[in-house]
Amino acid sequence: MTFLGWLTIFLFAVCLTALALPLGRYMAAVYTGEHTFMDRVLGGPERLLYRVLRVDPNRGQDWKAYAKSLIIFSVAGWLLLYFILRTQTLWNWTGLNPEHFHSAPWNVTFNTTSSFLTNTNWQFYGGETTMSYFSQMVGLTVQNFISPAVGIVVAVALIRGIIGRSGKSLGNFWHDMVRTILYVLLPISILAALVLVFQGSIQNFASYVTVHGITGLTQTIGMGPVASQEAIKMLGTNGGGFFNVNSAHPFENPSGFTNFFEMLLVLIIPAALVFMYGRITGNRRQGYAIYSAMMIMFLGAVIVAYIAEAHGSPAQHAAGLHTAVTHGSTGGNLEGKEQRFGIAGSALFNVVTTVTSCGAVNSALESFTGIGGAIPFANLSASEVIFGGVGTGLYSILLYVLLAVFLGGLMVGRTPEYLGKKIEAREIKLISLGILITPLAALFCTALGTASAAGRASISSVAAGGPQGFSETFYAYLSQANNNGSAFAGYTGFIQPNAGNLGSHGITFANLVGGFDMLFARYAPILFALAVGGALAGKRISPAGLGTMRTDNPTFVVLLIGVIILVGALTFFPALLLGPIVQGLTGHLYG
């Protein structure tokens, strides 16, 4: 560990908070229809879009109508993306498939399509060996925008339900969708993509180039429109890399600076949404309380991961390698990490992308130490509420907030109320289901994947014969259920025997189970969150009295953290013990 490593982590938290505060204020204006400085530029295109879509943005929808629009729009997106990916060679006339890649098999495409629709971006394919530039741009990049927008609109609708004073309306789905993309995602992406190119990312449509190295070896280098996709991949907490090694690739993430910048991109919207929440509810302290809970858990995770990775791995020590920091050397577990990011930059990056639903990686999670690798596990086990995905993080933690209010109410023996609204039996049922459905999907699929021979076919040969094989499987379905998309990448669903991708095939079991895992664990909680919003929308607001439990003070922050950890631990502890914790506690080598 180094002073500069700790400084990086500290400055990251400071920069994040400083940037998220004004963005939260701006986003509150975007969703409450107040004037923003972007109106003059974007007002025209916005009205044009409503006319083309033939929707009235002011027509309110109750939760069922809102959910219906969301689901039908998602189905349309799924069908189009599946079509584009399966007909990859049909689009060769555009010149955007210079390597003449064939489509991936149907089962891999099912997995990929479901994965980009649900903001997971799990990748059972290698970007630069499977996808044409056309598929990357016209297919994947589009869902990189739409899937986080869906997350945000659900969070906004739930907030409207919580603060609604009359009627049943949660807002208008199309209005929220259009404004999210035009006012939030697109402007920041354009700016970020240009910063990335300025700092060394590539952005072109050229064929792969072959270079003749100075010792006589040749090397072929993958090209493509990388920066435009990288920007929204991070900002939308998507995480699907243009290249197979994701943000470890120098073209995606060229330097220590871009590494810091990309981490900020990932967390900026999830953090801003919390401040936005405080503003929309008219009590900023509510936002600060939730932000504190998130930040405390986040920093805890980073600190543990950094210490574990700086310590080094049992395999390194058994090989006689010294892992202390020395002059000019990073020390620590540099296996599967890039020199330019070092230990702190890799540990921080992977915590940032696993607390959110981003799932981008700049180093190999599979090679993280047992405890370092257990941190991503723990983050996923907490159901991605530590900042969480764009939108999903906020609506998920709001469900936990309501649960904490309920438990708190039971402790003091009063009817639980949140912001003046009574939390009753119907809401608590919906909240519990919304919270438990993701763990259920993850554990069910892991059990299937471990117990069946078809499932075990996906475990990498390097990991076979030890707890790592179980960790890989568990992580795969946990990550897909949480719509994260990071991986212990030895776990595979796609076999590509040679360069070029003709003759590649998918492992049907892993692709299908994973695909259903993602779809189920994405849309079921969305429906429950909207239903909770609908149930709360019509309720009367009773004035706060002396006995009302405060939800904006440190006591509540502690209660909230306790509830999140308790639910995560109760559901996942047995499984965590079998995998990463066994590895973290032993110096034994398996194989």
Place this chain on the structure above:
Amino acid sequence: MRKDIVTSAIGIIVLTLLLGVLYPLVITGVSQVAFPGNANGQKIFRDGKLVGSKIIGQQFATPVINPKTGKVKLDSDGNPVTKPDPRYFQSRPSGTVPPYNAAATTFANLGPNSVLTKQAIVANIKAYLALEKPYDPALTTGKVPVDAADTSASGIDPDISPANADIQAHRIAAVRHLPMSQVMSLISTYTHGRGLGFSGEPGVNVLQLNLALDRLQGSH
């Protein structure tokens, strides 16, 4: 229901045109005008020939010739067998096939508690010592920097650590008959610092350093 279907169909097509076509085209256009070097991959030419990208690592090895057939030896996958070229600084171990394959990047995915990981690290240390120890007799296993023994993430890491470069400098100075001080000063020329002064780690760009060595000696 019907209205939602029509709106969704129009919506997904309009958004595809906006976000999937217009947005990448605009970014490409602006990048190609404002930052053409970066946008096209920071290519490096020597004598008019493309020798690499500044930010993509390479392997500095020569193919092994089979003495019987006079042809390049191939491994079981059909890739040429190579040995490190002692005249050049060597990059980090790579997990791609063949090493430093920038058209099919992959993690090595070596687990922290795996016997195979230990074996891979032991082999990397052995190869490193075999190459460097003759020129730096004080070098021991315990002094091998982690970046020289651990596989990189991308498999195409363009950098090595300054400590790693300093050790290899002994070999370079001896093989190329250069004063040590001159090699060290070249290393510091091609060492980049941390982002904003704190983010990440310093690294030595191996390709640029090797090209500079060749330039210095006028072989190119």
